[in-house]
Amino acid sequence: MASECFIIIKRRIIIGLSLTGCVSIFLISLFYQTVFSSDVLGNANSLKAYHSDAELSCNDCHTVENEVQNIPATDDCLECHGDMEAVAQLTADKDPNPHDSPHYGPYLDCDLCHHEHKISENYCGGCHEWVSSVP
């Protein structure tokens, strides 16, 4: 019960403050990380090289439009990366093509494997032993 209240309060605070920019998000995340060791916000100050090289800032992904809790969803990723079929084309030379599964096709959420603020993982690895390093 109590923890549910916190989630709601936390969500309101975050949505309210996101407009005032990254600094407050960072501070709040720091606060919640210490208090609740939240992995929703994770290590919010680190960016993967390919995103920092592209000079992205926090609000490029964490926008007011994000459907849930300012967390970017697959659609937000696709704003820059094109549609899923196009993403699959980018790795068409790989076998197996990590973006075009025989089971799910290209229609899997990006964050099943790719994480921005923590180490990425290989979702296929749950059932298959072939490993591919996930950026």
Added chain:
Amino acid sequence: MKDSKQKQFSRRQFLKATGGATALAGVASAGFIMAIPQKSFAMPLPKKWDSEVDVLVIGSGFAGLAAGIEAAEAGAVTVIIDKMPVPGGNSIINGGLVSAAGSPKQDKEKINDSPDLMYKDMLKAGLGLNHQALARVVTEKSNEAVQWTIKHLGAQYKDRNLHLGGHSVPRSYYTTNSSGSGIVRPQLNKVKDLGIPLKLNCYLEQVYRDEDGRIKGVNVREGYKFLKEGSGQSISIKVRRGVVVAAGGFANDVIYRKIQDPKVDDKVQCTNHQGATAECLKELLRLHANPVQLSWIQLGPWSCPLEKGMGIGYIFAINAAFPYGIMVSPKTGKRFINELADRKIRADAIINTGEWAVGIADQEGVKRTAKIDKMLERGIVKKFDTIEALAKEYKINVAEYKKTIFQYNSFVKSGKDTEWGKPFQSDCKPITTPPFYGMYLWPKAHHTMGGAQINTKAQVIDLNQNVIPGLYAAGEITGGVHGAVRLGSVAITDCLVFGRIAGKQVAGEKPWA
């Protein structure tokens, strides 16, 4: 009947007069209506539901999607949920083999088959434990279900019928992409076309069965993260017509499966998706669904111990080594079972040899085996110029093994396997054409035959053999269709047939509110 009502009555009176008040206060403060359930399955209903549907389907595999499609097409406001971040459960990673008795493909190949013959095959493998009426429905509607996937959903199949173990004739359709996704993805497209919401990361926590015995709604966790207990937000959904539980089997629930069959412990590998766990079955049991034959857990005899999960090696076993080749035990160099016997017979036989078996086929045998290059590349299947080289790699007793092949080839030529009784397909040839292919075989946990009892309308049956109003189940979570042993390719048929029945039936339920 009257008696038990009286008992309830007096219990209620008793509660009123005694400690009931304290309990009432507790319930009221949690925001529920002021009634204390008397039946152990009953839960106080939420005062206010967060949302409302006609039909709620749990699980997005063959069975759940078939149910959702039928319910929505019959006009019911339907929602499908799945706890995983991906749709399709075991179905979308499945091998894509589905049996149909009396199909147009069989007509074309002049194969004489009938629902009755399929029924006999199922009962033979099932050791007669099959619930006969259910097995009848599956066989009688098998062809209709497969044709539905083609005509209504646009699924595509290869030209030939496959002859799988335990079936007396070739009767298995095989999806063009060699995967269950060849059926699930067309199902998902249909779900999308029909505008049925499919909510992933949505975990069924609890089903509300009211004091009057009827199912009234559910609690789910939205935004659930797989394996993170308590993640996401708890939401109540009022379900006006009924709930279809199509949450699949529990072969990947090591604790629960080991209780049912201690031999299938944590040392046994598993072919299933990670979400094949027992919580929905346990919830059904809490609602007083009758459990059927939970300890019949099937091991797949065609799996390769050198790869994780189902992998791809099974494709070599079922397409080449078993129908067109042989399986030997390295120590003896001999065959030890009919390679096309049912799964239980073969899996037990392999385990009884005490060592990994070796499946063998020649170039003729692998002609129709998809992905052979991939298996070779990953070292799962190995290729040799001579049978001696193959024997050396797998440390097979060469002298005996040569005799085995010589004898087997004479069986093929005569058309009769007088040693193990394997039925030969018409295009079966002696093992003589190099190169030769080999693969290790060791069984893995694959399918849970047991589950909740249903009737031929897919209604869940309670401990006293009464229907639980508003509760339906279909697919691997149910028990009885397959008895002790499920034949290959009959699971899809079962899921499609009973999923469709459940969807049609639930849509016709009278709404309780």
